[in-house]
Amino acid sequence: MPQKILIIDDEPDQVLLVEMRLQADGFQVISAPDGEIGLGMVHKERPDVVLLDLLMPKIDGMEVCRRLKQAPQTKHIPVILFTASGAKDIEDLRVISGADACLRKPYETEELLSMIHTLTRT
Amino acid sequence: MEDKRIRVLLIEDDPGDADLLREALSDQKNPSFEIEHVGTVRAGLEYLSKKESDVIVSDLTVPDSQGLETFLKVHAQAPTLPIVILSGFDDGGSLALEAVRRGAQDYLVKGQVDGRFISRILRYAIERKRVEKELAHLASFAELNPNPIIEADGNGKVTYLNPVARARFSDLDELGLKHPLLADLKWVIGKLQEGNQKSFVREVAIGEQVYEQHLSYLPGKDVIRSYLLDITERKRVDQLKDDFVSTVSHELRTPLSIVKQGLSLLLDKIPGSLGEKQEKILTIAKDNIDRLARIINSLLDVSKIESGRVGLRRERLDIAHLIQQVAETFQVKMAEKTLELKVEVPQEGCGVYADADKITQVFTNLVGNAMKFTQEGYIKISAAEKGNEVECTVADTGIGISKENLPKVFDRFQQFGRTAGGGEKGTGLGLAIAKGLVELHYGTIRFQSTLGKGTQFIFTLPKYTVENVLKVLVKDGIKEMQERDSKMSLILLTFSQGQTSWQGLFPEGLPGFIEWTQGILKNGLCRQGDVVIQAPNGLAMLLAGCDKKDAQGVRMRLEEAFKEYRAKGNLSPSVTFRFGCATYPEDAKDDEGLIQVANREEGGVHAPKDSHH
Numbered sequence: 001m002p003q004k005i006l007i008i009d010d011e012p013d014q015v016l017l018v019e020m021r022l023q024a025d026g027f028q029v030i031s032a033p034d035g036e037i038g039l040g041m042v043h044k045e046r047p048d049v050v051l052l053d054l055l056m057p058k059i060d061g062m063e064v065c066r067r068l069k070q071a072p073q074t075k076h077i078p079v080i081l082f083t084a085s086g087a088k089d090i091e092d093l094r095v096i097s098g099a100d101a102c103l104r105k106p107y108e109t110e111e112l113l114s115m116i117h118t119l120t121r122t
Numbered sequence: 123m124e125d126k127r128i129r130v131l132l133i134e135d136d137p138g139d140a141d142l143l144r145e146a147l148s149d150q151k152n153p154s155f156e157i158e159h160v161g162t163v164r165a166g167l168e169y170l171s172k173k174e175s176d177v178i179v180s181d182l183t184v185p186d187s188q189g190l191e192t193f194l195k196v197h198a199q200a201p202t203l204p205i206v207i208l209s210g211f212d213d214g215g216s217l218a219l220e221a222v223r224r225g226a227q228d229y230l231v232k233g234q235v236d237g238r239f240i241s242r243i244l245r246y247a248i249e250r251k252r253v254e255k256e257l258a259h260l261a262s263f264a265e266l267n268p269n270p271i272i273e274a275d276g277n278g279k280v281t282y283l284n285p286v287a288r289a290r291f292s293d294l295d296e297l298g299l300k301h302p303l304l305a306d307l308k309w310v311i312g313k314l315q316e317g318n319q320k321s322f323v324r325e326v327a328i329g330e331q332v333y334e335q336h337l338s339y340l341p342g343k344d345v346i347r348s349y350l351l352d353i354t355e356r357k358r359v360d361q362l363k364d365d366f367v368s369t370v371s372h373e374l375r376t377p378l379s380i381v382k383q384g385l386s387l388l389l390d391k392i393p394g395s396l397g398e399k400q401e402k403i404l405t406i407a408k409d410n411i412d413r414l415a416r417i418i419n420s421l422l423d424v425s426k427i428e429s430g431r432v433g434l435r436r437e438r439l440d441i442a443h444l445i446q447q448v449a450e451t452f453q454v455k456m457a458e459k460t461l462e463l464k465v466e467v468p469q470e471g472c473g474v475y476a477d478a479d480k481i482t483q484v485f486t487n488l489v490g491n492a493m494k495f496t497q498e499g500y501i502k503i504s505a506a507e508k509g510n511e512v513e514c515t516v517a518d519t520g521i522g523i524s525k526e527n528l529p530k531v532f533d534r535f536q537q538f539g540r541t542a543g544g545g546e547k548g549t550g551l552g553l554a555i556a557k558g559l560v561e562l563h564y565g566t567i568r569f570q571s572t573l574g575k576g577t578q579f580i581f582t583l584p585k586y587t588v589e590n591v592l593k594v595l596v597k598d599g600i601k602e603m604q605e606r607d608s609k610m611s612l613i614l615l616t617f618s619q620g621q622t623s624w625q626g627l628f629p630e631g632l633p634g635f636i637e638w639t640q641g642i643l644k645n646g647l648c649r650q651g652d653v654v655i656q657a658p659n660g661l662a663m664l665l666a667g668c669d670k671k672d673a674q675g676v677r678m679r680l681e682e683a684f685k686e687y688r689a690k691g692n693l694s695p696s697v698t699f700r701f702g703c704a705t706y707p708e709d710a711k712d713d714e715g716l717i718q719v720a721n722r723e724e725g726g727v728h729a730p731k732d733s734h735h
Binding site: 011013014017018020021024084085086089091092104105106107108109 | 368371372373375376378379380382383384386387390392393411415418419422426433435
């Protein structure tokens with residue numbers, strides 16, 4: 001069974017390209033255009049990893065991450081949080097959000113892939 | 123030698139008195155005197171409007187004017203000429219004295235016939251007027267200065283205000299040392315007297331305005347002079363610029379990221395195969411997207427450093443190990459350029475108190491820079507202990523820096539020695555960032571360069587020692603308190619025995635001891651963010667936002683807890699300890715002062731005598 005990855009991002013171009021990349025690497029990819037739908041999909045689809053954009057309308061990535069990590073059913077699912085902001089220190093962001101890893105855009109594809117592999121190994 | 127001539131305008135209605143004066147001066151040489159005699163003020167003024175004189179000698183009682191009025195009329199008409207009053211016996215000289223108070227240079231009593239004496243009076247009058255004009259000219263520098271200038275003594279008594287300062291700071295006299303511009307003047311005087319520092323600069327906010335205050339001590343007058351620059355606008359523009367940079371960089375990153383991912387998908391041939399030319403074009407595109415990302419990151423870094431928004435995660439860092447890691451990341455690129463990469467670090471390692479990511483960035487910027495300008499030879503990264511610091515060097519055998527560019531090396535957007543052709547393009551921000559990051563660590567950076575031979579960048583970092591860690595944390599604390607305009611207290615616990623064995627003091631050793639102390643603090647008055655760390659021969663507690671009174675309370679609580687601890691038989695009776703306490707800004711304004719006061723100030727428990735209670 002291929003591992004399932006959920007992308008929660010309001011930028012369709014971004015979603016499309018990440019999807020292509022991950023599918024080529026053998027992952028099953030699903031996506032949600034905002035935090036609210038994303039939270040619903042996590043509960044329904046039980047993905048192996050969640051890729052989450054920080055800045056989104058309605059419920060932002062920080063809040064989505066907080067809710068995922070608080071709920072006993074979802075807190076074990078690894079979350080990678082993406083930010084385009086350079087203002088915040090990336091390590092601070094990881095600590096504050098509770099995400100398993102954080103990446104600043106633009107990032108190297110290899111970096112994302114190795115992160116996913118590390119987080120799904122166990 | 124040519125005879126010097128002094129032209130005298132004599133206003134005197136009595137021909138006899140005029141002749142006497144002319145007679146007395148007739149045989150004076152070098153200077154000799156050329157006397158133009160008129161009988162009325164009107165005639166005198168008319169003469170002055172046509173011809174020049176060096177000095178005016180005037181009687182006060184002439185047909186068209188009487189008394190002081192005579193002097194005032196002449197003086198008003200010829201304010202730049204020295205005036206000597208010719209005084210009669212009748213008024214006893216009091217009118218003449220009044221004229222001198224109002225600006226006349228001197229007076230002569232009628233009937234004086236000593237030519238040498240009169241000559242001296244006239245020459246001195248001319249000289250005094252010249253000095254007076256010079257002084258007025260000098261004073262005008264301050265009076266006309268559009269920036270405020272203030273002089274005040276150590277007690278806050280204002281001794282001089284230029285007109286701008288008087289208009290802007292009307293409450294200086296009333297508030298004295300309580301006025302932000304006069305605050306801590308005593309301390310400033312001490313600071314300027316002890317050190318080799320000539321002046322001292324600080325930023326002072328007054329209402330909406332922000333001033334840069336340049337203070338210097340004038341020992342002769344025992345006052346502090348302050349030159350003030352209104353930097354409100356600069357501050358506002360800086361803030362705008364920072365906000366702008368961070369918004370723009372955020373808005374640029376998302377599309378940049380998408381383009382980058384698209385290109386790397388194509389280059390990894392996921393959608394399909396590529397021809398040789400297509401691959402080359404896409405590679406160029408991707409390299410330049412990476413370059414754009416570097417520029418955006420650097421811009422943001424500079425902006426963050428300048429606005430003080432960079433937080434450091436300091437730890438004990440083995441600089442030798444870090445240098446090895448940096449060297450590894452450059453190995454491939456160096457080999458491509460057939461450059462040798464040398465590393466010289468102490469084998470046993472070398473501990474500094476620094477943020478690993480930031481120092482890696484410093485090295486990466488310096489080595490990357492060195493590579494750009496070195497075509498053959500080597501690049502050497504080294505580190506060595508030097509006193510209380512560790513000195514790190516990145517040396518190259520490159521083209522060097524030309525003389526006219528030396529002062530601009532650390533400026534932003536300075537790119538010189540730029541070579542055409544391939545290789546990673548710079549942003550012109552790398553060295554500015556390196557300097558900013560080193561200075562955040564309380565280190566310094568400098569360089570040496572010989573044109574055609576090579577360049578060395580040398581920077582220092584604090585060695586990891588108990589003393590340095592304490593100093594750095596106190597410095598950080600003071601910096602933060604300055605920004606928040608708040609207080610901070612430092613409590614030092616010192617054991618007489620030294621810290622040879624923490625186990626002897628506390629069964630779980632130092633970490634357990636720190637935890638135990640933190641526990642006491644938590645139960646006490648203190649809040650989150652307080653720091654407990656090891657200090658030379660004891661512990662240091664940094665209490666942010668804690669004033670002197672609160673700090674004394676905390677200290678007493680700690681003392682009680684220690685007494686209890688001892689009473690339970692947990693501390694060896696031979697161990698004695700004492701607590702010292704110092705508060706910023708009352709006790710000291712800098713790290714060294716604060717630590718000194720906390721070390722000096724005795725108080726509290728002097729065991730073992732009271733350990734039995």
